[in-house]
Structures are given as structure tokens and as C-alpha cells.
Amino acid sequence: MGREGTTPIEVWEGWPREHWRALWGVPVLELYGVAPSTNDIARELAEAGAPEGTVVLADHQTAGRGRGGRPWVTPPGRALLLSIVLRPSVPAEGEATPGVLPLLVGLAVARAIGRIARIRAGIKWPNDVVLADGGKVAGILCEGVLGGRTGGYVVAGIGINVAQTRADFPPDLDGRATSLRLATDRNVSRAALAGRVVAEVLRLAAHGARPLGRALLADLRRRDVLRGRAITVDGERRGTAQGIAADGSLLVREEHGSSVVLVRSGTIRLAEGRSSTREGART
Missing domain, CATH: 3.30.930.10 (Bira Bifunctional Protein; Domain 2)
Structure with missing residues (x-):
């Protein structure tokens, strides 16, 4: 062609x-x-x-x-x-x-x-x-x-x-x-x-x-290299990644609270200056 x-x-x-x-x-x-x-x-x-x-x-x-x-x-x-x-x-x-x-x-x-x-x-x-x-x-x-x-x-x-x-x-x-x-x-x-x-x-x-x-x-x-890590979504601090949902969304526990929300789009980065305990071994 x-x-x-x-x-x-x-x-x-x-x-x-x-x-x-x-x-x-x-x-x-x-x-x-x-x-x-x-x-x-x-x-x-x-x-x-x-x-x-x-x-x-x-x-x-x-x-x-x-x-x-x-x-x-x-x-x-x-x-x-x-x-x-x-x-x-x-x-x-x-x-x-x-x-x-x-x-x-x-x-x-x-x-x-x-x-x-x-x-x-x-x-x-x-x-x-x-x-x-x-x-x-x-x-x-x-x-x-x-x-x-x-x-x-x-x-x-x-x-x-x-x-x-x-x-x-x-x-x-x-x-x-x-x-x-x-x-x-x-x-x-x-x-x-x-x-x-x-x-x-x-x-x-x-x-x-x-x-x-x-x-x-x-x-x-x-x-999953994000699970258990503090993250930002589109530059804003959101909380801790909790894994991946069955529909493909990212599960995020909000920074101030215990609720878990679904993130379906956005640029995800590790939050600077924060650390979280991650379950399992990091790949």
C-alpha cells in the first residue's frame, strides 16, 4: 500500500x-x-x-x-x-x-x-x-x-x-x-x-x-507495582493504591478517610515524600 x-x-x-x-x-x-x-x-x-x-x-x-x-x-x-x-x-x-x-x-x-x-x-x-x-x-x-x-x-x-x-x-x-x-x-x-x-x-x-x-x-x-503505594492522580494527591478492580479501574483508598474509590482514567504517579507499606514483594 x-x-x-x-x-x-x-x-x-x-x-x-x-x-x-x-x-x-x-x-x-x-x-x-x-x-x-x-x-x-x-x-x-x-x-x-x-x-x-x-x-x-x-x-x-x-x-x-x-x-x-x-x-x-x-x-x-x-x-x-x-x-x-x-x-x-x-x-x-x-x-x-x-x-x-x-x-x-x-x-x-x-x-x-x-x-x-x-x-x-x-x-x-x-x-x-x-x-x-x-x-x-x-x-x-x-x-x-x-x-x-x-x-x-x-x-x-x-x-x-x-x-x-x-x-x-x-x-x-x-x-x-x-x-x-x-x-x-x-x-x-x-x-x-x-x-x-x-x-x-x-x-x-x-x-x-x-x-x-x-x-x-x-x-x-x-x-501490580502501585499496590500499597501513595499516589497522585493528574498531579493531585489522592491516597494509596489498593489494587485493580474487575472492570479494570484502579482502587484507591483516599488519603483522608477510609473509603475506597474507583479511578478509571488519569495520569498516575508515585507521591513524592511519602511511603506506604506494600503487601507482597515488589516486582
């Missing part, structure tokens, strides 16, 4: 596109050396009726973005940048819970990192994957609609820092971002990681936009 600002490629990591499409078992795979945003391309494909499991992968993005439109910048070939078209089911009765989808994708990425890089990854609500030192190693951006003329879709955009060195991160991200190479001191295969990410995302996405069950909540609880 002749999309503006893109450089389609037919070979990635030494093998042709069809090799990866068949190996990953996906119906459609588009590869780009350069693309403005894999999410934008995947969304265009989804609107045109692309089936679930369609994957768009790029070695470099010129207009990559994270949650809230924040730019996602990384040197070419150092990160794993891909988007997957999902068509999540919704409950026949009761309300859909779209807030679980970024958490399911994040959990899939954390599991894939553990399997391929042999390092434990945690989840920072709602859409970050972090390592033991607190550094962000991956981000998730889910966009789409449930329902609509194409039956509804969600594009799961995934960016994983794989091979960056300290010099690849801007000064304002020093200590806040990391890569699998920095964390493991070894090279991690982007190809192996991509295959595992796709498999895990499609497996967990089969859950659909439904409340999380006990097993998924337990895995998220083990990986």
Missing part, C-alpha cells in the same frame, strides 16, 4: 514477510521500515474490515505516540513497535468493560518479556510495563470502538524497549525508562519477542471486554 510517509519492506530480521506471518499464525502482516504510526495504519485496516490478529510492525515510527498523545521516540531498529487488530467480544447482558483491555495487553507483554528475556516484568496501571528498578520498558496504547459498522475493534499498540543503551534515552527519561538490553546485559531477539507478544495478546484478548476473573486478577495483583 502506498501510504504517505511509509517505507514498506518485505524482509524483516533476515526473513521474508510471509515467513513471519505463517510462523505467528496471523491473517495479515504489514511490515514497514518507516511509518508515522503503526496504530494509525492498523486502525485504517480495522475500519476496512481487517480480521482479528492483523499485525502492523515498523522498525521506526516518525509520529509514534503514547497515552494522552505523548510522543514515543526511539532510534530505528532498537525497539519492537507493533499494533494488533482485536475484535473483542462484549457481554450479552450487562455493560462492557473496555478498561480491562489495556491491562490484558500489558499482562500479555509482561508474560512475553518473562518468557523471552527471562526477566520479571510488572504492570503500572493503566498501560505501562516496568522492570524491577521501576524503569518503564514498554507502553500500551489501545484505541478503537466497541460496536459500529465493522462490528467494533480495538487496535492494541505496543512499544517495547529492546536494544537501547543509556545514550539512546533523552535526559528527561534518565532513570524512568529502560530496555531489555540494559536490564539483562544481553541481546534479546526482537523476532522471538514479537512472536510471543502476538501469541499472548491474542490469547488474553479472547477474554473480551468483560470483567476480569479471579485468575487474571491474581496475576495482575502479583505484578
Whole structure:
């Protein structure tokens, strides 16, 4: 396809596109050396009726973005940048819970990192994957609609820092971002990681936009790096994170009082100058 600002490629990591499409078992795979945003391309494909499991992968993005439109910048070939078209089911009765989808994708990425890089990854609500030192190693951006003329879709955009060195991160991200190479001191295969990410995302996405069950909540609880920590929401001190609810909301015990509220959106940061006892081991 002749999309503006893109450089389609037919070979990635030494093998042709069809090799990866068949190996990953996906119906459609588009590869780009350069693309403005894999999410934008995947969304265009989804609107045109692309089936679930369609994957768009790029070695470099010129207009990559994270949650809230924040730019996602990384040197070419150092990160794993891909988007997957999902068509999540919704409950026949009761309300859909779209807030679980970024958490399911994040959990899939954390599991894939553990399997391929042999390092434990945690989840920072709602859409970050972090390592033991607190550094962000991956981000998730889910966009789409449930329902609509194409039956509804969600594009799961995934960016994983794989091979960056300290010099690849801007000064304002020093200590806040990391890569699998920095964390493991070894090279991690982007190809192996991509295959595992796709498999895990499609497996967990089969859950659909439904409340999380006990097993998924337990895995998220083990990986939840905010639980028991004092936090701010959109810059305002709110209280202590208590975990993740079945609908994907963040449970927060208010700072002055005993009530627990549901936070469904917002930028979450650890509160400076405060410490809280956290249940369980920190990932």
C-alpha cells in the first residue's frame, strides 16, 4: 500500500514477510521500515474490515505516540513497535468493560518479556510495563470502538524497549525508562519477542471486554507495582493504591478517610515524600 510517509519492506530480521506471518499464525502482516504510526495504519485496516490478529510492525515510527498523545521516540531498529487488530467480544447482558483491555495487553507483554528475556516484568496501571528498578520498558496504547459498522475493534499498540543503551534515552527519561538490553546485559531477539507478544495478546484478548476473573486478577495483583503505594492522580494527591478492580479501574483508598474509590482514567504517579507499606514483594 502506498501510504504517505511509509517505507514498506518485505524482509524483516533476515526473513521474508510471509515467513513471519505463517510462523505467528496471523491473517495479515504489514511490515514497514518507516511509518508515522503503526496504530494509525492498523486502525485504517480495522475500519476496512481487517480480521482479528492483523499485525502492523515498523522498525521506526516518525509520529509514534503514547497515552494522552505523548510522543514515543526511539532510534530505528532498537525497539519492537507493533499494533494488533482485536475484535473483542462484549457481554450479552450487562455493560462492557473496555478498561480491562489495556491491562490484558500489558499482562500479555509482561508474560512475553518473562518468557523471552527471562526477566520479571510488572504492570503500572493503566498501560505501562516496568522492570524491577521501576524503569518503564514498554507502553500500551489501545484505541478503537466497541460496536459500529465493522462490528467494533480495538487496535492494541505496543512499544517495547529492546536494544537501547543509556545514550539512546533523552535526559528527561534518565532513570524512568529502560530496555531489555540494559536490564539483562544481553541481546534479546526482537523476532522471538514479537512472536510471543502476538501469541499472548491474542490469547488474553479472547477474554473480551468483560470483567476480569479471579485468575487474571491474581496475576495482575502479583505484578501490580502501585499496590500499597501513595499516589497522585493528574498531579493531585489522592491516597494509596489498593489494587485493580474487575472492570479494570484502579482502587484507591483516599488519603483522608477510609473509603475506597474507583479511578478509571488519569495520569498516575508515585507521591513524592511519602511511603506506604506494600503487601507482597515488589516486582
